[in-house]
Amino acid sequence: MAKNIALDDRRIWLDWSKPALPAAVDWLFERYRRESVWNLSGVIVVTPGARSRQRLLELLVERAELKSLNFTPPDFVPLSQLPERLYVPQHKFASDVIQQVAWAKALRDVGADRLKVLSKNVPSSDGLFEWLPLSRIMRPLHVDLASEALTFGDVANEFKRMRADQSELNRWNLLAQLQRTYYDELSAVGLWDRQAARVTAIKKTECRADADIVLIGLVDLSRVFRQMLNQVAARVHSLIFATETLREGFDELGCLRSEFWLAQPIELSDDQLRIVDRPADQASAVIECLLELDGQFPVSQIAIGIPDRSVVAHLRRALDLADVDSRDSAGKLLTQALPVKLLQAVMEYLQHQQFSQYSRLIRHPDCFDWVSDRIGNRMWLHCIDQFQNEFIPGEFPLRDGFHLSKVSELHDVHRAIIDLLKPLVGHTRRLGQWVEPWTNLLLEVYGGREIDDESSPDIEALFACRALQTALRLLADVPPDWTLEGSAGDALDFALNQVEREALAEPDATDAIELLGWLDLPLDDAAVTIVTGMNEEFVPSSESTHLFLPNSARAQLGILDNARRYARDAYALSLMARSPRHLAIICGRRNDSGDPQLPSRLLFATDDQTMAERSASFFQHQADATSRVWLATRTVHPATQQFSIPRPAIDALKMTSLSVTDFKQYLQCPYRFYLSRVLKLEQCVDNLAELPPFAFGHLLHEIVEAFGNDPIKDSTDPDEIRKFFRRQLELMMERHGEQPSAAVRIQYQQVRLRLDKLADLQAQRRRDGWEIIEAEVKKGTGTLVVDGVPFSLRGRIDRVDRNEHTGQLAVFDYKTMEPATPTDKAHRKNGEWVDLQLPLYRHLIQTRDYFVSGPILLGYILLPGNIKNTEFAIAEWSEEELRSADQVAFDVIRAVRRNEFWPPADEPPDYSEPWSAICQDDLPERWSTSEVAT
């Protein structure tokens, strides 16, 4: 019993109606100050988190200054490091990395078939690296249990006692053995598992303390900590923020008794509580709370609690727009930092060397700058697009020698990239051996960067680089004879896995509102606390699924379970509610994707009446349909669309020629014609998976052109022609380098099929006496005299045939569209001319020397997908029909001469997507062109 009383003395009750940390300072002051000396040097102080530690120090210094004392700060020890201050470890500890690998090793040694009990797919190979994924499951489970002084074996026994399902027992027995193997692996290389070491220390009652240990508001300690502290109880002081009347709620060390807090009411008044709809609305609610403060408090006295991170973005936007600075104490995820992104991009590219990955990598700002400096030119990105569109590479291998010559800058770029990445290529080696190449890459890209410690990007880059450097270094410690091997990517992947959750702190700020995590709130002494996201799953959090330990089992084992989670948060909220501060609590109805959220159970820990009222007002809370518009603040807004469709700038522009295909464009829409044919605007893409239709057609054209200009054009032997076509096709194919994408290869074969068919028809046609007299008339020009003024006509004719017997001329255009559109259907929509290509050829051909006046046959050579329909299709237009076409052409020319490119046609024509943004095609509130049209 005596012991117990002794222990009981360890608890110091600090009335929670005063702010917590200042109260703690009072206590430390009372106890340790001697006249003008306040010496805390010997004293070990442990607080729940870094945040409260920093704040406590701040308050201590402030007090020392105030009383002008000779002050020596205490020895602040992070909770996680406290145990090692209480006993002397006998061996070196295994780093997290090494533990990870040790688990992988244990798994591998136990062997695939035995593991079947555990997991359906286990690695087949012996490569240690393959086993890491599984080990990532083992280690957390191990830490989780070991921190509660439990081995997998203990759990197995407990389950046996509970008569758990056989399959569960099998799993745990296996796990137990795995754990033993794991320990063996470590001791084999003279290392120690930190958790195990602690448990041993406890067993051997080795814990000693030669200094006072002051625990400040540590209400939830895992078993290992409690047992150790009990061994040094005489030196422990546990400061508890609560009235002594609640002593039932705490154990001897001041840890919470779940069952007590589960039943404890929490006193909140309804006007501290706000129920709103979505995270965006939570943000607005915060602003409202701030408005209600009527400027009584400075930002430094305001803290906003963020249990649910999905509120942060909205909140910061809202605060920005209200010109209030904020500081997110959670910082920025390391993985979001540019150096990390660079290494990841490199890794991804190295793995498959796909073009898509390449095009990402080179757009990494720092990679881009590095390359640009190397080649002394910042204008090269377009070459990559160009290359992609032309060759549609699947892969983009990390070596020279595939045809980049066409785009020389790209050639240089690639050379640079190759130099940068070469050291990382190559086969699997010990992961440790990749540390240097990776670090060098960092140094190469970032090493030269001058740090300006006012610029956060610089600082961020520096810290990120440091973090990476350390993470990588850890790989080197892996015992060599464990032969953990893999590619450079594997090494990085593994290293990054360790720093995944690390964050880069935002710079401290006295003039910004702090966004704090839930756990930091209770001890925080801000005058105003606004808590967002007071919803189930955040406060309190609870675990609904677990691979190994469902909640009931956890309860059985007396380790962290949902009840304890609830107790922790219930106490936290009670503390906040009691301590003197302006408290507001915001509770969301739905999440960002509009799915319902549950209110925190804590809100209903109260009398029946209030409980019922609250649940009523939550569950029948109706959102007002309109989502709040932050941007609307402090501006008046036009009723009609203000973003205009740019008028054509036509000063002094005089078009004196058109190509035969221009007419169709103009007839469809003069404005879009202006954009595409006058300004020649072009869209860039680099995600072609295969030849787009026009390129596909272009390919065919090139081949038939070659045919038309080769003596073979007079052949009447289909096979000979076919051979020619195929040879051409192979030549073309070579342009795509060694590995054209599968789709492209297939497309070429499709082209071949069409040409094969054409070969037959062509041979036949030649036999019928038609000879090709010209193919791909390059700069075919003709002149139309309109209103007495000549206007010139451009255009290339795919092919002109002459019948050797009749001298009849025939003009052709190759068409590959599917399904084949007959000539007239293509040129006229219910009687109106919509395309003038073929008719206008008449005028082009007149300038050719072989031209003899007389009717000319106009037609398509159709090469559609369905080869059956391949044919020479002649248009049957009468002379006056053709003349009417000319009339239409004249009108177009007149309009063009008058620079009439306005307004855009209302119905967007087909294939006009590129212009849809400029022309506002899909806008319910379109800018009315009509009023400006005249």
Next chain:
Amino acid sequence: MTMIERATIDNTIIRASAGSGKTTALSSRFLQLLLRGVHCQTILATTFTRKAAGEILDRIMTGLAASALDDGEAKKLSQTLQLAGFDQQAARPMLRHMLSNLHRLQIGTLDGFFAKLARSYSLEMGLNPDWEIVEQRTIDQLAQASVGSVLSHSDAIQLLHLMAKGESIRGANKLMMEAVRDLYEILLDSTPGAWFQLQSHAVLSEATLSSALEQLTAIGVEDKRMAAARAKDCERAANENWDGFIDNGLVAKILDQTNAYYKLPIPDELRNAYLPLIDHVRGLVVNELKDSTESTYHLLDRFRERFEASKTESGSLGFNDVTRRLVKLLEASGDRAEANWAHRLDWSLDHLLLDEFQDTSPEQWRVIEPFARRVMKPDSQRSFFCVGDMKQAIYGWRGGVAEVFGLVEHQFPDLRNRELTCSFRSSQVIINTVNQVFENADRFESNNPLTNAVVRQWKDRFKTHTTAKTNLPGYAILERVGEADDLFAVAVDRIKSIYERSPNMTIAVLTRANTEVNKLIFALHSAGVPASEEGGNPLTDSAAVLLILSLMQLADHPHDSVAWFHVANSPLAAMVALPPCELEREKSPEILRHVHSIAADVRRELSERGYGATVARWATVLASSCTVRELRRLQKLIELADEYDCDATLRPADFVEFVQAQKVEDPTGSPVRVMTIHKAKGLEFDVVVLPCLSKRFIPQPGEVMYFRPSPTEPISLVTRYVNSAHRRLLPPTILQAYEQQFERGLSEAICVLYVAMTRAIHALHMFVDAKESDTNQSMSGVLLATLSNSNSAPVKSEGIVYEHGDPDWAKKLPVNAASHFAAVPPKRTKSRGDVADKTLTLAESTTGPSRGLAMKSPSQMIAKIRGTIGAALSQTAEPEALDRGTLLHACFAQIQWLDEPSWQNGLLEKLRRQFPDFAKLESTMDEFKSLVGKPTISALLHRASYSDQIARRVCPNQIIFEPLSATVENERSFAVRMDRWIVQGTIDRLVLIHEGPSLIAAEVIEYKTDRFWDTDNSMIEQRVADYRPQIDAYRRAVAQFTGLAIDRVLARLVLVGIDREFEVR
């Protein structure tokens, strides 16, 4: 437990017509169970959307809350829900039970429940535990990759070619992606055999073919026309125009069994002569179909291997994947499963409440079934309950198979079967109209017997509806819009007037497709009706958003002149200093270079500040020129950007794609809402307008035809689609498949009509188009046939076809009709003041005690981080060197004065404690001992010698009255405030000098232990200079906490390596 509680609850299946209170039924069932003391965790209540699940919970909780607050409400509730013994006293504990178990509630979607199951069985399912449900976008990317690898197979081309029935399509990738999109789900849901049901069919050889033709021509035919027809047939056959051959002439007659041409019977001899040819064509068709189908299978099957593997590896799954994998798991584990499940899930699942049961897919049922079996075991304390409406089965395309509903009844005969046909939503008028349409459905005569069969079936299944809302006024009208007018225009016109007459009525305009939603919105806007769009469109329907996306595009592709032009002509141009995009651009490289660097800057800003922050900044530039709608869209864009930041790539173009792929609703709170019928399911409106009835509802030909032997069995036969002409040549099994599919599609289409009509509370406005050619293909057909008052043929004229009720119904509204669950007037929570116009001001940060001071070590606080990152990185020295440094310091820390040899006692042990794993412990110790032997250091550390020095240094020309005494504090840690920082640090050795009792001076001694020390003097000076600021900081600190004047605080820097000391002043 009392008697009632122990009595088992019967297992029930409910067919509930629209508005008959499905949710109510389910919620009351839930309450019944609670009332019987069932723990809420053991009740699984599922439906198909999270929203719906939320409504169920709301219903239960508001009901309980209301009852807990007011016994009257409780009584009411207990009546409407037949909850024997339910009252305020009962309600309170029930409510508390629910509220304290919120985290245990199992009310959600079926998918959600499955996901939870799968979570706890990840390993058994061969999934990496960090798998997650990902967006379609991600899955599509995986699909694209897999397609790539499928195409790279050597024989891919042949297969594709066959799949495309001999077409040499332009886009192989496109074709394959489409096949995947349309057919993959079917592949997964079919037995492999299903794709190989066709037997190849013999065709005639050249020779036999021509002889067959000769025979045909040889036969004598008297009738001229028949002879002519035969001639044509032969001609077609001769030049292999087989499609023409079977579509025309005598062949057509033979195939459709008429066997007569212009009433004249076709002589058997002639007919028989045709048969071989017909059979030849059959061969051609069948073989082509066989090839096409089988090659489709091969391609998709290969795809499956890659695709499923990549999903497992990357741990990216869709909900269907989860379900399918669960089915597999179940098949593997058999009955043992559910016992174990109870353990893993941590609760035993005793009561099933399934909503929207008609939308259950076969796979989903396969997962639920074992649970269902278990709870339905006789005299178990468990229960089963499901509710649905086959008339509202409109999710076939999502895999829902309404027949599962029927199947369950027949699988579990002793299910109690209830049918709810009484609406608690619609007015009598609406109900009458609905009845008239569906009870007389058979009046609708299509030229297609299949259609008629389905329609009749529907009629037979339909039970006359009634309504509890007989007192509600109502109005229903079917209008036929004339040839001349545009239907949408007319509809918009009507909506306008309805809206103006009763502005606070909810009006829903329901369409068939999303595209129509946009059209209507546009039309309504231009007509001045503020309509709220609920289809959910990509944000690209906003000019402001488009501009921002263009800037992104430009950042990604500096050469994209379209984007350039777009941005250059906008407010954004000034923001980024973008030059105009004129023709000259082609000539001037300067301009281009400028644009390129702008692009680079934008890319950097995006990845440094994040997309959210950047877009927000741009948005403020645009805000002033935005209409309120534009602002709403812009705001949504910012939210998307913030969401995107979590996994932002390095390419702005990826963001553009991301935005284009996201559908974002734009609710405006306007009473007029436009949405698709599918979106309207489960909602109700005062007025419903149906402008899109004149649309072919007979399902469009799909990519394949397939047959499912029973609702829950996998598909047993699949072939590619063939047109009706060819179908006539195929074996009956295939026709059967076609028909089954047709029927399913058609009855679903009728369901859509039913859902559409039953959304209405008061008024229903339906429009059909007189321009419509054949109404026997569309919903309008059904309506015309059933609503046109007379059994005579449907009126062809325009104008009002049907009108029922009172056009001025709105005037006759009662106050408001009470719902089942009375609502409590919500508790007074703070009224939401309009933040928009107030501006936020906070107090100035006071000079007094401030929070969040920066923590700095002296070195940081003085020395700005200088130099390059490279330098900084190389400074973080090797751990090896670090250890040595700290160890040496630790040794020095042991020394008060060297004169007192005690310092050596137990030194090694002490150090062991601190450095358990430092290898070179002894050697370093020896090094240390030699160090302290060196003259300078030992002079510094001996009391005697030190006192001499100090006397001289502290007060050179003063007379000392009392002897000076020096006390040492090793590793003296301190924390003081210097302007905006808390400076924290440890002084290696602090010597305090007293004259008698009073402190008159102090000295800071700092050891530097770097081993290889450059002996070149100038270098040393430099290094010392580097340290000076830090030492100064120490002095200031000491001055502060000792209260000494700064010049009374001396400092010395000791370079241990070379045994030299430097005074720092």
